[in-house]
Amino acid sequence: MRHALPLALAALILGGCSSHKPEDYNGTWINQAAIDDAAKGGSLRQALAANGPVSEVRVDVASQQASYLYNGYENVNGRLRLSDKQWQVDFDGGPSAPLQLKGKELVTVTEGGKEQAFSKALTPAAADTPVGSTFEKALYGAYLGGNWKIIEGTGKGETVQFSDTGSVTGLPGPNRYALCLGGDCATMGGTNDSLWLERDQRGAPFIFKHSGDQLEIFQAINRAQPDEMPQLAPGPRQWLLERS
Template identity: 70%
Template structure:
């Protein structure tokens, strides 16, 4: 929004309708509801779909800048004061209403859809890539702990998935990435998928999480050569159980 109120005037303008200072909006806000739903140990895809589509916001009041990520794409817009809240305006006329309720950021879209976000903890660094704070928090919650290989190559080894995308204990790969949204996730259809690699060479796998049980399958592509890959579970590669 080009005709934003100056910050001093905005603070005065909002003073009578909110107890929060403008700078309280600053920082990185993540979709904790999606993380909590995923942490229950079921389908990651279903948890994210039920609590999406946006997973992270980054707000900077002094620069009047707002950006958000849906786990695949990012959008940059202008942050400005509105009558009883703040709003973020984007190309194409998209406007999102932002309002603090205690320690939570409530975001309301033009169609009335609402999402709630909480501050990233610990606070994200200024140069952290957009979306990385949500991803890190999700990895910490969804795959935390020690996973023992019950079946598959390396049986008996303990596998640990770190929040920075590294994995130890699996024979071969030392990096992983969960497919959250976009083409990476769409290739799996109704299945959850992840990427495993070593030395920047890897492949997609299909996985199924059921509580403390994690199955990782070879991915079989059922699409034609000129179609987007359609990945389905093939032979089971590993069965992991969390202690």
């Protein structure tokens, strides 16, 4: 049976082998590499896949807890412990993952031996917000921020703004949106990027293509049989937007 080290003892041990204090690990850490890659204006799925699978890590040394968001939807909680003068996160039913500070980045190793680095979020996440919400907010702002003009489609000439909190203005009809970052919506979309548009809690999925400063939004056509999981493919183009 493992026994967690008291925080004071952990601080004493770390103080002798590292310039980092235990509290330096505290906070919300986001996958900035994935955000920067997506912000170039290409495939969101490819950016997340190339820089994943973890998009956010939240660490609380005092309670010896760490939480990871895997594959855009899976929240995994672990327990912090000190082993051979290095922090480890133990997950129920799974392997442990090391935590290490390298400069200003938090580094961990995920399944398959992939090393991932995370940047500390400038604004700490509130305790009641789900793990992944800080990454999502930063991603939304980087990927769809700015002013978009409707070049083709209903509302041509209108200015569209996608907020980093999931609201959208200027598109005829919807006032909320959500990007598909993983889970069933990603499976249903196949190799396509998809998003959800709604108003008054009624909405539908759409396929989109982001290329530089242009954003195409297509109707989503379900090619699956009634008893199968939906398989969404791009149908007629609904809107062509251009970022100014």
